[in-house]
Every structure is written in C-alpha cells, then in structure tokens.
Amino acid sequence: NAGVTQTPKFRVLKTGQSMTLLCAQDMNHEYMYWYRQDPGMGLRLIHYSVGEGTTAKGEVPDGYNVSRLKKQNFLLGLESAAPSQTSVYFCASSARTGGTNTIYFGEGSWLTVV
Amino acid sequence: EDQVTQSPEALRLQEGESSSLNCSYTVSGLRGLFWYRQDPGKGPEFLFTLYSAGEEKEKERLKATLTKKESFLHITAPKPEDSATYLCAVQAAGGYQKVTFGIGTKLQVIP
Numbered sequence: 218n219a220g221v222t223q224t225p226k227f228r229v230l231k232t233g234q235s236m237t238l239l240c241a242q243d244m245n246h247e248y249m250y251w252y253r254q255d256p257g258m259g260l261r262l263i264h265y266s267v268g269e270g271t272t273a274k275g276e277v278p279d280g281y282n283v284s285r286l287k288k289q290n291f292l293l294g295l296e297s298a299a300p301s302q303t304s305v306y307f308c309a310s311s312a313r314t315g316g317t318n319t320i321y322f323g324e325g326s327w328l329t330v331v
Numbered sequence: 332e333d334q335v336t337q338s339p340e341a342l343r344l345q346e347g348e349s350s351s352l353n354c355s356y357t358v359s360g361l362r363g364l365f366w367y368r369q370d371p372g373k374g375p376e377f378l379f380t381l382y383s384a385g386e387e388k389e390k391e392r393l394k395a396t397l398t399k400k401e402s403f404l405h406i407t408a409p410k411p412e413d414s415a416t417y418l419c420a421v422q423a424a425g426g427y428q429k430v431t432f433g434i435g436t437k438l439q440v441i442p
Contacts (some may be wrong), residue, residue, distance in 0.1 A: 248427055259432035267427070275428060307374050311427065313390065317382065318362030318427040322374035
C-alpha cells in the first residue's frame with residue numbers, strides 16, 4: 218500500500234539553490250496539498266490543487282511554486298532557497314467527496330537550508 | 332479566523348493509566364473534526380472524523396468525542412505503543428483546503 222510517496226526524504230541546500238520535491242499518490246485522489254510543519258506551529262498549507270492542471274495558493278505560498286501536470290503527481294519547487302525554508306514538508310491528498318475532507322499524508326521530506 | 336488549541340502540550344502516562352487529550356476549536360461552519368496520530372519521523376496518520384456534536388468514534392484503546400466547542404481523545408489503559416503526537420484538525424465550510432491543524436499533544440506512555 219504505497220498511498221502518498223515523497224522524494225527525497227532528506228536534503229541539504231545552500232542558500233540560493235533551487236530544488237524540487239516530488240509527490241506521487243496512487244489513490245486516484247482529486248485533491249493534493251503541500252504542507253510544512255515547524256516546531257511550535259501546526260501544519261501550514263503552502264499550495265494545493267483541486268485537479269490535474271490546477272494549482273492555488275495556501276496560507277504560506279511565498280518562495281514556493283507548484284505544478285500538477287498529472288493527476289497522480291504534485292511537485293513543489295523552491296527557486297531560491299532561504300534558511301527560513303528549513304522545515305519538514307508533507308505532501309497529502311484527499312478524495313472529492315460530498316462533505317468532509319479526509320487528508321492522507323506522505324512520510325515527509327526534511328529540508329535544511331544552510 | 333479558524334483556530335485549534337490542543338492541551339496539554341505533552342502528557343506522560345504510566346502504562347494502563349487512562350487519560351484524555353483536549354482539542355478546543357473555533358471555526359466558521361464546522362464540516363468535520365479530525366484526529367491524527369504522528370510518530371517521530373513520520374507523516375500524520377488518520378484516526379477519526381467527527382461530524383457533529385454528540386458523536387463518538389472508537390478504535391482499539393482510543394475514543395474520540397465531540398461537543399460544539401471541543402473534542403476529547405480518551406485513551407483507555409494505554410500501552411507504550413500508543414506513544415506518539417496526536418493532532419487535531421478542523422475543516423471549515425467554504426472549501427476542502429480550509430483545514431486548520433493544532434500543534435498536537437505529545438503522549439509518552441511509560442512501561
């Protein structure tokens with residue numbers, strides 16, 4: 218049962234470098250999300266997608282870009298990494314249902330920017 | 332603005348010592364309240380969804396309850412393997428992305 222898979226799991230970047238986090242889900246979910254989790258703060262939504270080819274800004278989108286070219290994949294890009302982007306990043310997905318939104322998470326990607 | 336406050340921040344229990352975790356919330360039009368378990372170095376794992384006041388859900392030693400202002404996660408006779416951080420989240424009306432997470436309660440169960 219793969220569910221939501223993220224790569225890489227760990228990465229160290231120098232300030233100003235760029236990188237892409239990859240996310241894949243095999244549950245045929247319409248919705249996909251990128252969150253970051255920092256000590257003392259709850260999970261915060263960076264960007265999300267309601268379907269293939271669509272993206273939208275979440276709570277903390279600055280410094281990040283996303284793309285959803287295929288339904289099962291959601292990519293998170295950092296164009297010019299900053300130390301403030303040191304965090305744990307979680308990709309997640311959910312099905313389009315009539316009411317509530319049960320979100321399923323990946324295992325996380327630990328990013329350190331030095 | 333939707334808010335979720337969890338208490339206590341950390342809880343240490345002896346094996347078999349039952350207790351409850353609290354999740355207080357304010358939200359514009361509650362669509363659902365979620366409980367997740369998060370182990371160190373892992374992503375949150377879904378446990379329950381509660382939809383309306385008075386609702387209860389159970390899974391093994393865990394029981395979640397919901398009122399109009401708060402939710403409780405009751406842990407009965409916990410075991411060391413129940414040690415984890417438990418996250419609460421609420422979904423507001425107006426869109427699937429409107430899910431607000433609490434910081435979590437870190438539970439440690441000592442043998």
